[in-house]
Amino acid sequence: MKKIRQEEILSLIRSGEIETQEELSEKLKEKGFPVTQATVSRDIRELGLRKIPGTQGKMVYSAADRRGGDDAGSILREIRSLDTAANLVVLKTSPGLAMALGAKLDAMKLNGVVGSIAGDDTVFLAVKSRENAERVLETVRTLS
Numbered sequence: 001m002k003k004i005r006q007e008e009i010l011s012l013i014r015s016g017e018i019e020t021q022e023e024l025s026e027k028l029k030e031k032g033f034p035v036t037q038a039t040v041s042r043d044i045r046e047l048g049l050r051k052i053p054g055t056q057g058k059m060v061y062s063a064a065d066r067r068g069g070d071d072a073g074s075i076l077r078e079i080r081s082l083d084t085a086a087n088l089v090v091l092k093t094s095p096g097l098a099m100a101l102g103a104k105l106d107a108m109k110l111n112g113v114v115g116s117i118a119g120d121d122t123v124f125l126a127v128k129s130r131e132n133a134e135r136v137l138e139t140v141r142t143l144s
Helices: 002-015 021-030 036-049 071-076 098-108 131-143
Strands: 050-053 059-062 079-085 088-093 113-119 122-127
Touching: 002 036, 002 059, 021 036, 036 088, 036 098, 050 071, 079 131, 088 098, 088 131, 098 113, 098 122, 122 131
Parallel strands: none
Antiparallel strands: 050 059, 079 088, 088 122, 113 122
């Protein structure tokens, strides 16, 4: 069901401009998918959707271009800066891409990372120690 739902999400955002999770949820419900906000949010993150300017100037969901190779590599190339702050690794990315980047980093299960928080253009990786933070920073730097 998840794969079919996510395929429908991709179809919906390619066929029309969708501005909000609520709008996407309503369209999915119209198509017969019983979804919650949490489910839609998770699907957006897993699909690596981002917001781009639409035809009316409003931000709308868009699927990442996957023609260029693996998704993990393409999202990691979007890292604009890396730094540490005590036991945190702070990654800056283009607006709208932090959640997808955070999801990819979570999936990589980097040694020493205990959790992550993603906003619009920033990801914080909580790391067990300051020393681990430096090691994680270097690992991510080599991947990007």
